[in-house]
Amino acid sequence: MLRNVPVYRGLEVQDRERLIDDVSDAYTRAAAAIRAREAAETEDDSIGPTSLEPVEIPEFDELIGIDESVYRQINAALATGKQHLMLYGPPGTGKTTLAQLVSGVLHGAYAMITGSADWTSQDVIGGYQPIGEGNVRFIPGVLLQKFDRPLIIDELNRCDIDKVIGPLFTVLSGQKTTLPYRTDVSEKNSPAFVILPKPKPGTAEHEFAPKPGWRIIATINSIDKAALYQMSFALARRFGWIYVGIPRDLQYFLLAIMRKSELIGDESEPDDDIPLTRIWRAVNAVRVIGPAPILDMLKTVHAIEPGINFLRAPNAEEATAYLDGFYMYILPMLDGILSKGAHTIAAEVQSALALDEKGEESRTLNYRLVDLAV
Ligand SMILES: Nc1ncnc2c1ncn2[C@@H]1O[C@H](COP(=O)(O)OP(=O)(O)OP(=O)(O)O)[C@@H](O)[C@H]1O
Ligand SMILES: [Mg+2]
Incomplete structure (x- = not known):
């Protein structure tokens, strides 16, 4: 039963030398096996993530x-x-x-x-x-x-x-x-x-x-x-x-969103830029902002004035709702703009919302925008 197990007699010089040779042999074989395994590990690309089925x-x-x-x-x-x-x-x-x-x-x-x-x-x-x-x-x-x-x-x-x-x-x-x-x-x-x-x-x-x-x-x-x-x-x-940039056609984006949320009918197709498009465009000329704050503004206006028609110039109450949405979601994105930009945005918002140039709301709008500017 013990035929394959080497036996060494420690008191015999020859046996001691044989023991040293055998142990050294065993180490050499083990080291070679480890090196081969490591090489196989680093070369194995077959299960890399890129071998997953391509997904479109x-x-x-x-x-x-x-x-x-x-x-x-x-x-x-x-x-x-x-x-x-x-x-x-x-x-x-x-x-x-x-x-x-x-x-x-x-x-x-x-x-x-x-x-x-x-x-x-x-x-x-x-x-x-x-x-x-x-x-x-x-x-x-x-x-x-x-x-x-x-x-x-x-x-x-x-x-x-x-x-x-x-x-x-x-x-x-x-x-x-x-x-x-x-x-x-x-x-x-x-x-x-x-x-x-x-x-x-x-x-x-x-x-x-x-x-x-x-x-x-x-x-x-x-x-x-x-x-x-x-x-x-x-x-x-x-x-x-x-x-990931902003939509190429702002008006198209806004109309698509409004149709999807049934804020306007399928057939509505205004000839000119709607107020929200004008405001977004004016803001983008100074600092580019994506749809998210604009969508928040849209929801706010709708929550305050549920019957609003987004396609035409607002009446006085509706203009106030637009301003609420603007102050809540657009203004905070404009911190640190240049004062020239602040004036341009104020003028365009005022025109898009048909505000009275000398009225209280125009003054506040101007003041709040310029206040953010550097
Ligand atoms: N192109 C889009 N179409 C429809 N909804 C959009 C679009 N872009 C953003 N939104 C909506 O705006 C909200 C915010 O979007 P999201 O957080 O993914 O933007 P973001 O680029 O990660 O913003 P931020 O740069 O502030 O981290 C989400 O509810 C998202 O559905
Ligand atoms: Mg994000």
């Missing part, structure tokens, strides 16, 4: 007036295996909604976090946390907890980008990252946690690997241009950058 992102009914270039570029990014997407553009153009809808098509479920200045890599990647009785343990952050589905990082510009996703950087560039945390804090020889760049079946306790559905879809509000410079080129290069 359709135009979404929920969003109106999104330029076709947006869908074309998203689909091109996906088709060429670009895993991570960056949706950027002016405020309120539907970036967050789009990120959610795209994630929905690609995976169904998603995780979403909103950028904040006090974020740390502990929140995103994880870190040691007390677990009672004086002990600490590595607790994974949101990214590692939800490594199986798209992660939407909304308003990425609001956090220190390199600091927060820096630890992820090697993963984004296809390499393994070793985290400065061990599986057993009290045991200095216990393995450190690692993040593997690609899916791996049967990960060990100390390994985190993305599942094929994982990707980052981030949004950036491009008003905050400084934010773009905060991100290193090396990191920026890992993303497909897709610009």
Whole structure:
């Protein structure tokens, strides 16, 4: 039974030498096997995220007036295996909604976090946390907890980008990252946690690997241009950058939205720009804003004056409702504009709403806009 088990007699010189040779042989064979396994791991691209079935992102009914270039570029990014997407553009153009809808098509479920200045890599990647009785343990952050589905990082510009996703950087560039945390804090020889760049079946306790559905879809509000410079080129290069602008035809967008919400009939087709289009256009000439604040203004006007006809110049009460909506949702977006711009907007709003030039409301409008200007 013990035929294949070598027996060494420790008192014999020859046997001791044989033992040393055998042990050294065994080490050499084991080391070669480990190297071969590691090579197989790094070369194995077959289960990478890009091998998922290609999915075509359709135009979404929920969003109106999104330029076709947006869908074309998203689909091109996906088709060429670009895993991570960056949706950027002016405020309120539907970036967050789009990120959610795209994630929905690609995976169904998603995780979403909103950028904040006090974020740390502990929140995103994880870190040691007390677990009672004086002990600490590595607790994974949101990214590692939800490594199986798209992660939407909304308003990425609001956090220190390199600091927060820096630890992820090697993963984004296809390499393994070793985290400065061990599986057993009290045991200095216990393995450190690692993040593997690609899916791996049967990960060990100390390994985190993305599942094929994982990707980052981030949004950036491009008003905050400084934010773009905060991100290193090396990191920026890992993303497909897709610009989500304002609708090309503002009037068409507004009429489509109003028809959809049955605020106007199907056949209504005004010849000239309606008041809301004029106001939005005047604002955009000074600072570009997306549909979201305009839609909020529209809802406000409708809530105050339910019988209003949005297609014609308002009467005095209706004009007051427009101003309420303007003050509530448009004015806060205009902080810090130049005073020349403030005057232009005031003049156009006044004309679009047929306000009395010398009346109280015109004065207030002028005053409030100029007050925001620098
Ligand atoms: N093109 C659009 N069509 C229809 N609704 C839109 C459109 N753009 C924005 N909205 C609506 O406006 C609201 C806000 O949009 P969303 O939050 O997605 O914009 P955002 O670009 O992420 O804004 P921000 O830059 O402020 O983060 C949503 O309810 C969305 O449905
Ligand atoms: Mg958003």
